[in-house]
Amino acid sequence: MNEIEDVDLLVIGGGKAGKSLAMDRAKAGWTVAMVERDKVGGTCINVACIPTKALVASARTLLDARRAAEMGIDIDCEPAVDLEKLRAHKEGVVGGMVSAHRTMFHDSGMDFIMGTARFVGQRTVEVAVNDGGTRVLRGRDVLVNTGTTPATPDLPGLAEADAWDSESILRLESLPESIVVLGGGYVGCEFASMLAVFGSRVTLLQGRDQVLPREDRDVAAAVADVLTAQGVDVRLGVRATAVRREGGHRDVVVTLDDGTQVRAEDLLVATGRTPVTADLDLAATGVELDERGFVRVDDHLRTSADHVWAAGDVAGSPQFTHASWNDFRVLKKILTGGDASTAGRLVPYTVFVTPELARVGLTETQAREQGFEVTVARLAVAAIPRAKTLRETTGHWKAVIDARTDEILGVALLGHESGEVVAAVQMAMLGNLTYHQVRDAAITHPTMGEGLNLLFDTVAEQLPG
Secondary structure: OOOEEEEEEEEEOOOHHHHHHHHHHHHOOOOEEEEEOOOOOOHHHHHOHHHHHHHHHHHHHHHHHHOHHHHOOOOOOOOOOOHHHHHHHHHHHHHHHHHHHHHHHHHHOOEEEEEEEEEEEOOEEEEEEOOOOEEEEEEEEEEEOOOEEEOOOOOOOOOOOOOEEOOHHHHOOOOOOEEEEEOOOHHHHHHHHHHHHHOOEEEEEEOOOOOOOOOOHHHHHHHHHHHHHOOOEEEEOOOEEEEEEOOOOOOEEEEEOOOOEEEEOEEEEOOOEEEOOOOOOHHHHOOOEOOOOOEOOOOOOEOOOOOEEEOOHHHOOOOOHHHHHHHHHHHHHHHOOOOOOOOOOOOOEEEOOOOOEEEEEOOHHHHHHOOOOEEEEEEEHHHOHHHHHHOOOOOEEEEEEEOOOOEEEEEEEEOOOHHHHHHHHHHHHHOOOEHHHHHOOOOOOOOOOOHHHHHHHHHHHOOOO
């Protein structure tokens, strides 16, 4: 074994929490080494949030161009996708961020190592460096931040079908004329919406009886309606039992449990993500995994091994970059002598279908299951003045209110720019404001945020329960 190199902080995986903590502690004078297998800056900027939302922005631009006449603008030709320019847009955004991360890593003073790590002892890893050779590093404190990767279901024929997953599809060299999306969760719905707007014939297969199974049924149904209006063939309550690719890289044929088949040019598998822990040999450092392979942590992100921490997706945190960033803040405070916890934190999220669904807090179903007496407020986005000026009137907003305290328990906002509006609701919830205080606030007119006045104005028309 090579000579052991000791550092104050050893970070395995350069996702949001890991890279943020590594840079922060290196700037503070700690000796820091961060090992990243293959993605400078982590999954988010390379194959997840940033490239996919760059493409979503392109899809929305295409929609705007198609609607230009409604807004009094003449366009001489029919708007169309230029795949080469589309790819250049996506790669330009990603490339710029990767380059910026390389500079930030260097400037922080950390030792940034591209390679594959596996634990060989207490807080000690052996790294197979991508450029050749090995290094052995030991941290006074160690952070595991290796994230997740697309899950592959156990489906006969899938391995031979040359299917896409949510990462590999970003390398598309041509837009498929038709595609089957397997899975109706957040990722599946986002890609189905985007690809349909780009002009592909999309069939979405969902084994559950609703898309977005974590959402209220009415909210999920509204999202399904949006997808259908965009041309997606949404099929609920059907499961794939086998897949085959016809000879010569021809169509993919998906056999369903009702005996029918679906045929398309390509197949996208979007059935969840799995933790990157299998090859880390975490047992060698005393770290326990749960039954799904995620690292077990407490509310302070401590693992079962002394001075070994885990953060982000691999630790079972909500699979959002902003949750991982909050994990960083928790860890920074703890490692610098303070106290912080992930318990009870309020994590919003946005599903980037078009229009987008933004969520924070409890669903109506969750609130009732937890014993709350609730009042539900509802508003059609078409009632918001700003939506009318933009001709972006698709969608519905829903708020769940504690009927005893009048505090907001959660919202589901399906509509234009909902991902921006939800931040205002989150702040109100963090401040324990009542719905009346939001209802009566003087919010700028005309904005989408002004819809919160209108949403909570509907409460008086309804009865608790």
